[in-house]
Amino acid sequence: MSIDKNLLKKFTLLYVEDDDVIRVELSQLLSNFFSMVHVAKNGKEGLRTFLENQDEIDLILTDLNMPELNGIEMIKKIRTIDNKIPIIFATAHSDSDFLAEAIKLRVQEYIVKPIDIRYLLSLFNDIVSNLYQEFLLKQQREELEKYKEIINSNNIVIKTDTHLNIIYVNKLFCEISGFNSEELIGKELKYLKYQDMASDIYTNLYVNILNNKSWQGKLKNIKKDGTAFTTDAFVIPTLDETGDMTGAISIQRDITKELKKKRELVLALMKEKSDIFIRSKEGNLEQNQVINDLKHQLEKAQIEEMQSLKIIDKYIYSNEKFRLENKNLKTELGLYKKNSDENLAFKFSKENSDLRLENKKTKDKLAQLQMDSEKTISQQRVNYETKIGELSDKINELSEKIETIQTDEVLLQKLEYWKEKAKQETIKIENLEKQIIAHGDKNFMNKIFG
Numbered sequence: 001m002s003i004d005k006n007l008l009k010k011f012t013l014l015y016v017e018d019d020d021v022i023r024v025e026l027s028q029l030l031s032n033f034f035s036m037v038h039v040a041k042n043g044k045e046g047l048r049t050f051l052e053n054q055d056e057i058d059l060i061l062t063d064l065n066m067p068e069l070n071g072i073e074m075i076k077k078i079r080t081i082d083n084k085i086p087i088i089f090a091t092a093h094s095d096s097d098f099l100a101e102a103i104k105l106r107v108q109e110y111i112v113k114p115i116d117i118r119y120l121l122s123l124f125n126d127i128v129s130n131l132y133q134e135f136l137l138k139q140q141r142e143e144l145e146k147y148k149e150i151i152n153s154n155n156i157v158i159k160t161d162t163h164l165n166i167i168y169v170n171k172l173f174c175e176i177s178g179f180n181s182e183e184l185i186g187k188e189l190k191y192l193k194y195q196d197m198a199s200d201i202y203t204n205l206y207v208n209i210l211n212n213k214s215w216q217g218k219l220k221n222i223k224k225d226g227t228a229f230t231t232d233a234f235v236i237p238t239l240d241e242t243g244d245m246t247g248a249i250s251i252q253r254d255i256t257k258e259l260k261k262k263r264e265l266v267l268a269l270m271k272e273k274s275d276i277f278i279r280s281k282e283g284n285l286e287q288n289q290v291i292n293d294l295k296h297q298l299e300k301a302q303i304e305e306m307q308s309l310k311i312i313d314k315y316i317y318s319n320e321k322f323r324l325e326n327k328n329l330k331t332e333l334g335l336y337k338k339n340s341d342e343n344l345a346f347k348f349s350k351e352n353s354d355l356r357l358e359n360k361k362t363k364d365k366l367a368q369l370q371m372d373s374e375k376t377i378s379q380q381r382v383n384y385e386t387k388i389g390e391l392s393d394k395i396n397e398l399s400e401k402i403e404t405i406q407t408d409e410v411l412l413q414k415l416e417y418w419k420e421k422a423k424q425e426t427i428k429i430e431n432l433e434k435q436i437i438a439h440g441d442k443n444f445m446n447k448i449f450g
Contacts, residue, residue, distance in 0.1 A: 002125075003033070003121050003122070003125050004125055004128075004129070005033060007125070007128055007129065007132060008033045008034055008121075008124060008125065008128055009033070009034065009035050010035065010128070010132065011034055011035060011058040011059065011128050011131065012034060012035055012036040012037075012038070012053075012056050012057050012058050013030060013034045013036070013037045013038070013057070013058070013059055013060070013061060013124075014037075014038045014040070014046065014049060014050055014053075014057045014059075014060045014061070014062075015027055015030060015037055015038070015039050015040070015060075015061045015062075016039075016040045016041075016042070016043065016045075016046035016049075016060070016061070016062040016063060016066070016071070016074065017039075017040075017041070017062075017063045017066075017090070018041055018042050018063055018065075018066040018067060019063070020041070022113075022115075023039060023041060026115065026117075027039045029117065030061075033121065033124070036056070038053055038057060042066045042067050042068045042069060043062075043066045043068060043069030043070055043071060043073060043074035044068040044069040044074075045068075046060075046062060046069075046074050047069065047074050047077055047078065050078055050081075051081070054081065054082065057085070058085070058086075058128070058131060059085060059086040059087070059088070059108075059124070059127055059128070059131070060075075060078070060085060060086070060087045060088070061087075061088045061090060061120075062074065062075070062087065062088075062089060062090065063089075063090050063091070064089050064090070064091040064092075065091070065092070071089060071091075072101050072102075072105070075087055075105045075107070076105060079105055079106070083106070086108040086127045086130075086131065087105070087106075087107045087108055088107070088108055088109045088110065088111065088120075088123060088124075088127075089102060089107055089109075089110035089111070090110070090111050090112075090113055090115055091110060091111075091112060091113065092112070092113045108123075108127060109123050109127075111123070154172075154253075155172065155251050155252060155253055156169075156170065156172055156173040156176065156231060156250075156251070156252035156253070156254065157169070157170040157172075157173065157249070157250070157251060157252075158170075158173060158189070158249070158250040158252070159238075159247060159248070159249050159250075160189055160247050160248045160249075160250075161246075161247045162245055162246065162247055163188075164188060164189045164190075164206065164209065164210075164247075164248060165186055165187065165188055165189070166184050166185055166186065166187050166188070166189060166191075167185060167247065168181070168185075169181050169184050169185075173252075176223075176229055176254055177192075177221065177222075177223050177224060177229070178223050178224030178225055179223075179224050183224075189202075189205075189248075189250070190202045190206075192219075192221045192222060193219075193220070193221070193222065194220040194221060194222045194228040195222070196220070196228075197219070197220040201217060201219070204217075205217070205235060208235075209235060209236075209237050209248045210245075212237050212239070212245055213237070214234070214235065214236040214237070215233075215234075215235045215236075216233065216234045216235070217233060218230060218231065218232055218233065218255070219231050219233045219252065221252075229254055229256045230254075230255055230256050230259055231252035231253055231254055231255060231256075232252065232253045232255050233250055233251070233252040233253075234250070234251050234252070235248055235249070235250040235251075236248065236249060270419075294394055
């Protein structure tokens with residue numbers, strides 16, 4: 001048989017031997033295989049060594065015949081402290097009295113001197129293999145206990161027999177439901193069903209479990225006071241070593257508060273969207289009023305612009321009229337100069353001088369009038385161009401707002417669509433529940449839920 005050195009290195013040995021030569025040689029050899037070898041030269045020292053190091057010593061190899069305290073007496077005292085530690089006796093002979101005592105002390109094995117090292121190591125290997133398996137099983141049991149404690153403290157645990165009658169409920173379930181365990185033991189699992197929960201849920205659960213299949217879903221359970229709480233449930237069948245069903249275990253997590261928060265969130269969202277819709281309508285009225293005011297101002301400005309253009313045309317017309325009159329006067333003056341003689345020229349000299357003076361005044365007046373007209377026209381043009389620019393900017397700003405309002409209206413239309421969609425889905429679900437109740441197989445449902 002092969003020796004697992006790595007496994008042996010996990011354990012500690014107590015070796016008791018009164019022969020100095022054998023003790024030194026064998027202890028040195030065994031130190032290569034064990035993590036630690038405690039050595040004693042007689043039974044009394046061996047007992048003391050065990051008491052000082054009992055938490056770390058895993059197995060014992062001891063001689064039988066030793067001074068002060070023999071092997072049998074030492075093991076008797078050790079067994080009063082630890083009745084499970086594996087022990088191997090090494091003896092120079094064997095007899096029935098020794099074997100009887102060894103059996104009483106639950107000695108693991110004995111070997112006859114001189115010791116066969118390979119056989120001894122093989123025995124040690126078998127013993128530590130069993131010890132290691134027990135250690136692993138102990139670890140698994142401790143881990144399972146921890147998992148069980150975690151599950152019990154954070155989840156609802158319900159156990160049933162093969163007929164799905166309740167045989168156990170944990171403390172958390174009692175705290176949430178208000179029932180005590182005595183009130184539920186012996187009741188069928190569906191006894192916990194809240195009245196408005198669909199019956200086909202438990203039908204599906206029973207079918208799965210009775211066919212050795214797991215089931216997962218949401219359950220609405222009844223409390224002792226008649227109210228309900230909702231859980232996210234996982235139910236699995238429990239099996240024995242042959243694979244036959246021995247019952248079922250249900251692990252459930254209370255999600256009542258989570259569902260309540262979700263509903264509150266949905267209602268808050270709906271309320272917020274309704275408020276947005278109302279604010280949008282109010283905003284539309286205000287913006288329409290502003291737009292109407294601006295349109296009125298724009299129309300007024302356009303009228304003023306038309307009036308200004310008419311005034312400009314009037315000034316241009318007057319200017320042209322004065323220019324034509326001036327031209328006619330120049331023509332008449334030329335004719336007078338051409339057809340008159342010196343006397344006539346002298347006669348009209350004074351009149352001509354007056355006309356020239358009047359003509360100069362008319363020119364000056366015309367020039368001044370033209371300058372004033374041009375100045376007024378220029379000022380009017382600047383004013384109206386500025387006002388038109390401001391109105392154009394305001395119209396662009398209002399156009400952007402109108403586009404934003406249209407976007408909000410699209411969102412509101414979508415909101416109305418989804419409201420209507422949710423209402424239709426609710427109606428569909430209600431109709432579906434009515435159809436299930438109306439058309440379900442009553443014999444089968446009575447058989448399951450009877």
